[in-house]
Amino acid sequence: MQYPKSLERLFSIFHRLPGVGRRTAQRYAFDLLMHWDAKEIEELTAALQELKNIGICETCGCLSETGHCLFCTDAERRSDVLCIVASPKEVFTLENTREFYGTYHVLSGLLSPLDGRGVEKLGLDRLFARLEKGTIKEVILALDSSLEGDTTSLFLKEQLHQFPVTVSRLAFGIPVGSALEYVDGGSLARALAARGPV
């Protein structure tokens, strides 16, 4: 006994989504088949077609449908503070905090010597070109706390020595709202070392 061919195809396509196993892929496909009407399916295919209209900002690498992003063109944002992230998605994560009012620079990923991702893959030319203009005074490295993130942060710190900018990295510590007993040892050690006045 087999599923209809077109349903099988949809299973294996949904299975490519991150964190979606075979059973979840089937659940999604069946839901589309049984509960979505033709109009909803049409909305989905239209939204998929529109994805190709999303490009990146020529200056900072953020997502943009026009070639220029809202961050680079917003006069109310501080152009002297630059936050460096590794993917366009992280810009939105930071924006959701509503605590950052500078501009962004999106690298083309992180250094990963083990995967053969070297310095030439980071797209540093664009970053250096921005820094050479001299407007930027402060650089914040907002990279993952991982082997790749740490490596890239250290590398960038060295590279940015040549520009008159202060370079900082996001602080480490215990997550807000966490119970100490569930905090990993590494975070706790960093939080202890960087303890501050109450």
Next chain:
Amino acid sequence: MQYPKSLERLFSIFHRLPGVGRRTAQRYAFDLLMHWDAKEIEELTAALQELKNIGICETCGCLSETGHCLFCTDAERRSDVLCIVASPKEVFTLENTREFYGTYHVLSGLLSPLDGRGVEKLGLDRLFARLEKGTIKEVILALDSSLEGDTTSLFLKEQLHQFPVTVSRLAFGIPVGSALEYVDGGSLARALAARGPV
């Protein structure tokens, strides 16, 4: 700060999938945007278009791309045993056990008085028409163990009195491979009542 409009649209569409919250919907949309190439997006839209080719078997209500399903047309399956389920998806769940060799009948859902789903919504005419032919000798009710499933099972049992068929329902008991301490009281009580020789 906002996401590109077309990305926002995709978020809210994925959010309609079962069990997909706002964050997971964003994760899927970003994955499509960042990691899927044009060919893969095209495969997905094509598969979505093809969904409309999937219909149901006129006889039993199973999924079919031709109007007749493999179960009703397979001469090697026992046509005297009929398994009643509430949705086409459950046919595949049962088929995966590789233990059932009869035919199926898919109801149009379960009775749910609270949601206003009454007897007229079950699509019993088609079921009765099959039973009237006299080929079917045994009916197995494979419905959810829920208020709706129990109600529908009881109702069908009464209705099927008018036909010369034996009617049974899937057995209740402890799930195979389960540790007793994690089995709910209801299942344990049913398992105790229906205990059998070792």
